[in-house]
Amino acid sequence: MAKAPVRVTVTGAAGQIGYSLLFRIASGEMLGKDQPVILQLLDLPQAQKAVKGVMMELEDCAFPLLAGMIATDDPAVAFKDTQVALLVGARPRGPGMERKDLLTENAKIFTVQGAAIGQYADPNVKVLVVGNPCNTNAYIAKATATKFGRVKPGNFTAMLRLDHNRALSQLAAKSGRDVSSLKSLVVWGNHSPTMYADYRYVTSNGDNVKALINDETWNRDTFLPTVGKRGAAIIEARGLSSAASAANAAIDHIRDWVLGSNGEWVTMGIPSDGSYGIPEGIIYGFPVTTANGEYKIVQGLEIDEFSRDRMNFTLKELEEERAGVADLLA
Ligand code: NAD
Ligand code: LMR
Numbered sequence: 001m002a003k004a005p006v007r008v009t010v011t012g013a014a015g016q017i018g019y020s021l022l023f024r025i026a027s028g029e030m031l032g033k034d035q036p037v038i039l040q041l042l043d044l045p046q047a048q049k050a051v052k053g054v055m056m057e058l059e060d061c062a063f064p065l066l067a068g069m070i071a072t073d074d075p076a077v078a079f080k081d082t083q084v085a086l087l088v089g090a091r092p093r094g095p096g097m098e099r100k101d102l103l104t105e106n107a108k109i110f111t112v113q114g115a116a117i118g119q120y121a122d123p124n125v126k127v128l129v130v131g132n133p134c135n136t137n138a139y140i141a142k143a144t145a146t147k148f149g150r151v152k153p154g155n156f157t158a159m160l161r162l163d164h165n166r167a168l169s170q171l172a173a174k175s176g177r178d179v180s181s182l183k184s185l186v187v188w189g190n191h192s193p194t195m196y197a198d199y200r201y202v203t204s205n206g207d208n209v210k211a212l213i214n215d216e217t218w219n220r221d222t223f224l225p226t227v228g229k230r231g232a233a234i235i236e237a238r239g240l241s242s243a244a245s246a247a248n249a250a251i252d253h254i255r256d257w258v259l260g261s262n263g264e265w266v267t268m269g270i271p272s273d274g275s276y277g278i279p280e281g282i283i284y285g286f287p288v289t290t291a292n293g294e295y296k297i298v299q300g301l302e303i304d305e306f307s308r309d310r311m312n313f314t315l316k317e318l319e320e321e322r323a324g325v326a327d328l329l330a
Helices: 016-026 045-060 099-120 134-146 161-175 209-213 216-228 230-238 244-259 305-324
Strands: 006-011 037-042 066-072 084-087 126-129 156-158 186-188 196-198 266-271 283-291 294-297
Touching: 006 016, 016 037, 016 045, 016 244, 037 045, 045 066, 084 099, 084 134, 084 244, 099 134, 099 305, 126 134, 126 244, 134 156, 134 266, 134 283, 134 305, 156 283, 161 186, 161 196, 161 209, 161 216, 161 230, 161 244, 161 266, 186 305, 196 216, 196 305, 209 216, 216 230, 244 266, 266 294, 283 305
Parallel strands: 006 037, 006 084, 037 066, 084 126, 126 156
Antiparallel strands: 156 266, 186 196, 186 283, 266 283, 283 294
16 A cells, blocks of 8 residues: 655745755655655745745656645744654855854744644654754754754754765775775764764774774874865855755655665764753754654764864854854743
């Protein structure tokens, strides 16, 4: 018997990430090749015509799994009964900006959308915030939505998967190993240059990749800055922020959350439960495994002095961002 369709909301549907994302969701790459979807597309009033154009193209693909779609500029409609919500719609940064420079402008979007999710979404909705600065925007959406008492804080996540995938590619190139053989990477903290891509536990076919590379200077002077500043390097090269790789990471994040990571570690920005000394509630990149629609933080990892310094550094930035939006949430 055919499965019941899953309602998927995508905000910023007329944007560049939206254009890389929607066709892959509709073709079954996110929720499975046997899972029909209904797309609920939210964008601003002035973008509705462009959203209609994207919907025409979606129709023209004749995707067997696309069971329906709507376009709206009303969050109450877009989030009604939604089971998976991808919060992409927000202003991207330009050259010379940091992601946190977007906070004042973008934060309000996430109070409005958080409130709509809190009132109208399916109570088990899985929310991924992509719009930057994504950790703090997820924090805002979580804080606003959970006031309505229907959706739990743990349902709000932020996208660190792009950083995870970027780090995997750099490690594969440096070690000469296949990217698919690399296991047990984590990117701790904020989706910002302060993030800490921690490769101490990475293995490839049983070999420790840090030992294979055996070059701590490369770690500090090349690997960490390359991963941390990759978003800016793409803006510099393309004149626009990453889009297809961001959409790909969003698909990876939700697919693993819904369908399971088969015991492998993946990085998700999630509300801390206090693990590893990260204050409860902060949205922080953690290593998790996923099964049955739930994520679980990988426990028991040794945190050496270098790692603790890096984890505290990225935490401090998140605490500053949180303080910056305290008024908005009061
Ligand atoms: P874009 O400018 O191409 O598209 C943004 C879309 O969002 C536009 O269609 C705009 O009309 C819409 N929008 C703006 N405010 C909205 C609102 N209140 N409700 C609904 N829609 C709204 O931008 P993009 O390149 O698609 O990037 C979107 C966001 O994703 C940016 O904030 C960018 O920095 C972020 N991003 C995050 C990551 C990550 O790894 N977390 C990666 C890449 C980009
Ligand atoms: C990225 O990492 O590519 C995105 O967050 C876009 C940006 O502003 O860097």
